[in-house]
Amino acid sequence: MGNENTGESSPAQTEKEEKAERPIVHSTAAAQPAANAQPAAAAHPVAAMQPAAGKVALWAARVAVFIVFVVNVQCAVQFIIWPDAFAPAYELSGVAGSVAVQGLGVAFLMWNATYPLVIVDPVRFRALYFIVLVQQIIGLVGESAILASIPEGHALLAAGISRFVAFDGAGLIAMAAAFAALTRSLRRRQTP
Incomplete structure (x- = not known):
């Protein structure tokens, strides 16, 4: 307690005084970058994209993958729930045909497990x-090769496989175009 009489401050007192002298920074002021500070855009790649073009590319990718995902899952669920309705299109019948179509439905679900994170x-x-x-x-x-191998006289089977080829081809084009646009937006932003 001799510090009080001599005018000397204790280390704890000095620290309190220094804190009291510091200016109070409000949250809005802290959120504003300093004039010479680098933007924090590099923290996440989406923030690094150009505003308009980047957002369009981002949403185009999400929408393309989402549409393919929804149609694939809808097909998978129908195959699993109502296999008897689809088995004849693949020249299948009975219990074996139903189980085969249900198996295809399960395979579709497995195939689409990767889509939600991408969306x-x-x-x-x-x-x-x-x-x-x-x-x-x-x-x-694979579907194209199967379609090409179907002999004449199996028009219903060929039509079923043709629908898969058409949808998967259109889905590939849409998703690949969106992927290319997204990649292009990211590269433009990263190059000075």
Whole structure:
């Protein structure tokens, strides 16, 4: 307590005095960057994209993947719930035909497990988006090969496979175009 009489301050007192002398910073002032500070846009790749073009590319990717996802899941659910309604289109019948169609439905659901993360954040999950495109290419090539191998006299079967080829081809074009636009937007922003 001799510090009080001598005019000397204790370390705790000095710290309190220094804090009292510091200006109070309000949250709105703290949110404003200093004049020479670098923007925090690099914290997330979406923030690094050009405002208008980047947002359009981002939403185009989300919408393209979402549409393909919804149609695929709708088809999968129908195959699982009502297999008897679809089995004849693939020249299948009975219990074996129903089970085969249900199995296809389950495979569609497995195939689409990657889509939700891409829909939520196609920039952050761009590698996964690329995998979705590869899956779509595999499906399209495989279905096309199956279609090409169907002999004459199986028009109903060929028509069913043709619908898959048409949808997967259109889905691939839409998702690949959106992926390219998104990638282009990110590269434009990163290059000075």
